[in-house]
Amino acid sequence: MLARFGVLAALACGAVNAIATISQVGSKFFDSNGDQFYIKGVAYQLTPDDPLINTQQCTLDAALMKQLGANTIRVYHVDPNGDHSGCMSTFADAGIYLIVDLDTFTTAIDPTVASWNDTQYNAYARVMDAFHSYDNTLGFFVGNEVIALANQSLAAPYIKAAARDLKAYRNTKGYRNIPVGYSAADISELRPMLQNYLACGTNSSESIDFFGLNAYEWCGDSSFSVSGYSTLNTYAQGYNIPIFFSETGCNTVRPRTFQDQSSIFGSDMSGLWSGAIIYEWINETNAYGLIEYGQDVSPTVVASGVVAGISVTGTPTPVAPDFTNLQNQWATLTPTGVKSSAYVTSTLTPPACPSSTSGGWLVQGDVALPTIGQTQGTSSAAATATGASTGTATGSAASATSTKGSASGGKEIAGMSVGLVAVMLTFVFWL
Numbered sequence: 001m002l003a004r005f006g007v008l009a010a011l012a013c014g015a016v017n018a019i020a021t022i023s024q025v026g027s028k029f030f031d032s033n034g035d036q037f038y039i040k041g042v043a044y045q046l047t048p049d050d051p052l053i054n055t056q057q058c059t060l061d062a063a064l065m066k067q068l069g070a071n072t073i074r075v076y077h078v079d080p081n082g083d084h085s086g087c088m089s090t091f092a093d094a095g096i097y098l099i100v101d102l103d104t105f106t107t108a109i110d111p112t113v114a115s116w117n118d119t120q121y122n123a124y125a126r127v128m129d130a131f132h133s134y135d136n137t138l139g140f141f142v143g144n145e146v147i148a149l150a151n152q153s154l155a156a157p158y159i160k161a162a163a164r165d166l167k168a169y170r171n172t173k174g175y176r177n178i179p180v181g182y183s184a185a186d187i188s189e190l191r192p193m194l195q196n197y198l199a200c201g202t203n204s205s206e207s208i209d210f211f212g213l214n215a216y217e218w219c220g221d222s223s224f225s226v227s228g229y230s231t232l233n234t235y236a237q238g239y240n241i242p243i244f245f246s247e248t249g250c251n252t253v254r255p256r257t258f259q260d261q262s263s264i265f266g267s268d269m270s271g272l273w274s275g276a277i278i279y280e281w282i283n284e285t286n287a288y289g290l291i292e293y294g295q296d297v298s299p300t301v302v303a304s305g306v307v308a309g310i311s312v313t314g315t316p317t318p319v320a321p322d323f324t325n326l327q328n329q330w331a332t333l334t335p336t337g338v339k340s341s342a343y344v345t346s347t348l349t350p351p352a353c354p355s356s357t358s359g360g361w362l363v364q365g366d367v368a369l370p371t372i373g374q375t376q377g378t379s380s381a382a383a384t385a386t387g388a389s390t391g392t393a394t395g396s397a398a399s400a401t402s403t404k405g406s407a408s409g410g411k412e413i414a415g416m417s418v419g420l421v422a423v424m425l426t427f428v429f430w431l
């Protein structure tokens, strides 16, 4: 009886999904049954505006993602005016959650003239409005690789201001406590200062709820220590909020074996990390895809449903053997973590806000965050951080950049380039 009522209520409300909601507690995610949640994700985009409006396509993809063993998608850009109910419920039915970026190409924080303004705030809030009601919305990113170079750390207070204001908006609207985080490029000069800065301070209303790292350090046959993951793991010790790979999956050695998953979900890292999102679902010119929709159709113009030569709809076909390699990895990796009832957070405290360093981190401690309408160079945050003007910042940034080649043995640098190239190719592709 109760069950039947539940179904009727679900039909009546439309947006109700029978999936446990995820919340952030301390450094972990838990589902509403009290089990720790580890992200096994894939990046899902291809179409420039919004991949979550074509229900038929989402249904085909969700079914194959379920076979892969994925439980999460990451989507970089959405149109808040679109109807997402079909895609969101088909993903929920497949047990798949969504982490969605709130920004678009036009509203993202620009690190060269960082600003946090009403246009951005309103655009981010509209995306939150569009997705908060779905039980399978896991989290929101306020930015992806806003800081893309070692000399751009002065944009960090703007990222934090965005998180502060979107968390306040969520609370004011009475939305579910969906966590708000950031997805960072893997820049060795800024480790661990960036991750610590975004989480630091005594007022958790002003810090991010989780930190994602886009890291392409582990290529082919490698190991926890050789890849550089052991260094990343050191920085995750004692971190007070969840940390996970928001992009991973180096493709410079083929076929991709996804060996790194056994460290992430195994005893090396699963005590500190909350999983990984593989870049990416649909194959593009950068050749990171796990599936293809069919033959490239090769027009040079962008037509309806077609982006510069690659079909953006169709029946997903696994890329062999990469798809199966990932599927086999994930099938054997099922950490249980801790139960929320047994999880003690009292030992966790936010990291100290880092002082500026000669090696590249330019923000001095717990600076006042910009308020809406401030732009880098005019805000108290930027002024405090640079001591005087953006001129000073440019000078120190230039010297910070020159240490890049010698930092951390080069693996991370190579990895970062791959990530950036991936993003840039994607961007060019969409133009």
Ligand SMILES: *[C@@H]1O[C@H](CO)[C@@H](O)[C@H](O)[C@H]1NC(C)=O
Pocket (backbone or CB within 6 Å): 106, 107, 108, 109, 110, 115, 116, 117, 118, 119, 120
């Ligand atoms: C707000 O920020 C965006 C993104 O950086 C920028 O394109 C836009 O010009 C800014 N708007 C105003 C009014 O400053």
Ligand SMILES: *[C@@H]1O[C@H](CO)[C@@H](O)[C@H](O)[C@H]1NC(C)=O
Pocket (backbone or CB within 6 Å): 164, 168, 203, 204, 205, 206
């Ligand atoms: C914490 O930060 C929020 C957002 O900036 C602010 O509204 C609140 O007053 C702060 N709380 C304290 C105790 O400073």
Ligand SMILES: *[C@@H]1O[C@H](CO)[C@@H](O)[C@H](O)[C@H]1NC(C)=O
Pocket (backbone or CB within 6 Å): 283, 284, 285, 286, 287, 288, 289, 292, 296, 319, 320
């Ligand atoms: C992915 O697409 C690229 C560009 O079209 C192509 O070179 C590559 O062979 C494709 N990868 C697979 C595995 O099909």
Ligand SMILES: *[C@@H]1O[C@H](CO)[C@@H](O)[C@H](O)[C@H]1NC(C)=O
Pocket (backbone or CB within 6 Å): 149, 150, 151, 394, 395, 397, 398, 401
């Ligand atoms: C930042 O570093 C890049 C190279 O990594 C350089 O091209 C750029 O000019 C630098 N920007 C500033 C403001 O120094």
